[in-house]
Amino acid sequence: MSECAEQCIAIVREEYDGEILESGTMGQYEVVFSVPAEQIVQFATYIAKRGWWHLATITGQDLGEEIQMLYHFNAEEPPAVTIKAAVPKSDPRLPSITPQLPAATMYEREIFDLLGVQFEGHPRLERLVLSDDWPEGVYPLRLEELAKQAERDEEEKA
Amino acid sequence: MGRITFPIGPQHPALKEPESFKITAEGECVVEVDIRLGYVHRSIEAACCHRNFVQSMYVCERICGICSHSHNNSFARGAEVLLGLEVPPRAKYIRTIVAELERIHSHLLWLGVAGHEIGFETLFMLVWRDRETVLDLQEMISGNRNHYGMSTIGGVKFDLTTEMVDKIRASLDILAERVAYYKHVATTEVTLLKRVENVGVLSEQLARDLGACGPTLRASNVAYDVRAAIPYDAYPDVEFEVSTSDLCDVLGRTIVRVLEMAQAINIIRQLLDKLPEGDIQVRARPRVPEGEVVIRTEAPRGELFYYLRSDGSDKPARVKVRTPTLANWPATIAMLEGAYVADVPISIASIDPCMSCTDR
Numbered sequence: 253m254s255e256c257a258e259q260c261i262a263i264v265r266e267e268y269d270g271e272i273l274e275s276g277t278m279g280q281y282e283v284v285f286s287v288p289a290e291q292i293v294q295f296a297t298y299i300a301k302r303g304w305w306h307l308a309t310i311t312g313q314d315l316g317e318e319i320q321m322l323y324h325f326n327a328e329e330p331p332a333v334t335i336k337a338a339v340p341k342s343d344p345r346l347p348s349i350t351p352q353l354p355a356a357t358m359y360e361r362e363i364f365d366l367l368g369v370q371f372e373g374h375p376r377l378e379r380l381v382l383s384d385d386w387p388e389g390v391y392p393l394r395l396e397e398l399a400k401q402a403e404r405d406e407e408e409k410a
Numbered sequence: 411m412g413r414i415t416f417p418i419g420p421q422h423p424a425l426k427e428p429e430s431f432k433i434t435a436e437g438e439c440v441v442e443v444d445i446r447l448g449y450v451h452r453s454i455e456a457a458c459c460h461r462n463f464v465q466s467m468y469v470c471e472r473i474c475g476i477c478s479h480s481h482n483n484s485f486a487r488g489a490e491v492l493l494g495l496e497v498p499p500r501a502k503y504i505r506t507i508v509a510e511l512e513r514i515h516s517h518l519l520w521l522g523v524a525g526h527e528i529g530f531e532t533l534f535m536l537v538w539r540d541r542e543t544v545l546d547l548q549e550m551i552s553g554n555r556n557h558y559g560m561s562t563i564g565g566v567k568f569d570l571t572t573e574m575v576d577k578i579r580a581s582l583d584i585l586a587e588r589v590a591y592y593k594h595v596a597t598t599e600v601t602l603l604k605r606v607e608n609v610g611v612l613s614e615q616l617a618r619d620l621g622a623c624g625p626t627l628r629a630s631n632v633a634y635d636v637r638a639a640i641p642y643d644a645y646p647d648v649e650f651e652v653s654t655s656d657l658c659d660v661l662g663r664t665i666v667r668v669l670e671m672a673q674a675i676n677i678i679r680q681l682l683d684k685l686p687e688g689d690i691q692v693r694a695r696p697r698v699p700e701g702e703v704v705i706r707t708e709a710p711r712g713e714l715f716y717y718l719r720s721d722g723s724d725k726p727a728r729v730k731v732r733t734p735t736l737a738n739w740p741a742t743i744a745m746l747e748g749a750y751v752a753d754v755p756i757s758i759a760s761i762d763p764c765m766s767c768t769d770r
Contacts, residue, residue, distance in 0.1 A: 278702055278703060278704060279491055279703050279704065281640050282703075282704050305618055306618070306621065306623075306634065307621050308621075308706065308713060308715045308732065308737070309715050309730070309732035309736075309737070311717045311728075311730040313719065313727075313728045313730070322717065324704060324715065324717070326639070326640070326706065327634075327639070328633070328634055328638075328639050329639060330639070330640050332640065332704070332706070334704065353619075354619055354620055354621075354740060355619065355620050355621025355737075355740060356621075357740055358736060358739055358740060359732075366455075379446075379448075380446070380447050380448065381447055381448040381451050381769065382448060382451070383448060392453065392456055393455065393456060397456075398456060398459050398460075401456060401460065402459075402460050405460055
């Protein structure tokens with residue numbers, strides 16, 4: 253772990269008064285914090301105000317039981333900060349950070365489209381990537397859809 | 411005054427790629443802009459999950475036809491971090507040289523397109539002629555004018571010979587002269603200035619808040635460049651300036667890109683002077699250990715973001731790509747709202763949009 257990453261974790265742990273489930277690093281320059289999904293707005297706003305002003309993107313991924321969101325922040329200097337928040341796949345909803353951090357608008361809509369996560373409080377949670385006639389309730393980046401695609405690929409090969 | 415809403419795209423004679431803009435105007439003023447993406451969505455993120463790491467790397471290279479090396483190189487760097495591979499210094503230098511050549515060719519392409527958008531066809535013709543110089547260099551190095559397939563997991567595929575280095579130097583001298591000329595044109599030519607000054611204005615605060623990146627952000631006076639912020643490849647070994655402008659308009663973006671071309675030439679010259687000897691590739695195992703990694707790259711259009719996760723097999727479990735154009739759309743909407751309808755094409759063009767990148 254690099255020195256700047258260690259300092260970053262210490263500072264955030266001391267200053268932030270909400271709950272941090274886990275902290276660690278990913279690669280050389282990336283600090284990772286896990287927070288409860290319902291506190292994401294509070295923590296993301298804190299991180300953005302604390303100096304990591306640039307929200308690079310939000311990654312969504314299906315981990316089987318839950319869908320994990322990764323909010324990637326960075327600034328002019330290392331380390332960068334990634335915030336992890338997971339929601340259960342049976343009821344994937346969490347607060348939207350768009351009202352506080354407008355840079356998130358397209359990223360949240362994309363995850364809504366491809367993984368079916370409801371971002372509550374998003375000013376305009378509508379389709380962005382998928383076509384208008386795409387069936388409701390089919391989310392192409394969920395594991396079961398990926399598995400179906402793999403099957404179709406195999407059939408085409410055979 | 412009554413409002414009218416009209417669509418531009420997805421199929422439109424003035425758009426090179428399909429994307430839908432719904433523009434609401436009051437007389438000549440734009441009051442609302444809505445963007446709908448997805449017309450060239452190719453499910454690349456899902457496709458990568460069905461292919462092994464090497465195949466995925468080449469799939470990702472096809473996300474963009476202009477900045478293909480940025481994608482190819484980012485994926486390779488990500489896989490190397492997961493594998494714990496140390497790339498030979500010569501390979502890092504060659505990667506950086508190709509990346510900077512790509513930046514020059516991308517910015518020249520943009521300058522030509524910008525000239526075309528404002529009806530300055532002479533500029534378009536001149537710039538695209540000069541762009542051939544860079545494309546010839548890329549063809550000499552890799553065999554291809556684009557989609558070079560330069561980086562591979564563990565290094566680069568093609569070495570630079572002494573003759574190539576001499577040829578690059580000679581071509582850089584020509585390019586340096588041309589870039590100096592374009593700098594002169596961009597700052598003095600009345601035809602250009604009249605059309606781009608105070609057009610597509612994006613304030614510093616908005617640029618920051620809306621998550622803009624690359625030349626669009628730097629032209630709003632924010633000195634953020636991944637090459638300086640989190641240096642990768644051979645960037646720690648070279649000296650360069652982060653080009654910025656405080657004009658916050660299309661002219662600012664033009665100036666930033668022209669300055670960046672001059673910086674790129676400077677960077678390549680430094681790299682050629684210091685080019686280390688040695689291997690260009692190390693062997694990589696096909697199975698990638700479990701782990702996740704974030705890779706940031708300064709592509710010609712801005713910060714390119716990759717997230718890779720491996721579950722220990724030979725196929726990536728998740729590949730997330732965020733291209734610079736997607737990050738710049740919210741800022742573009744802010745630029746357009748309140749502007750004149752006639753300024754819409756050049757304002758959209760000023761972020762150097764790539765729809766195929768955006769949709770993936």
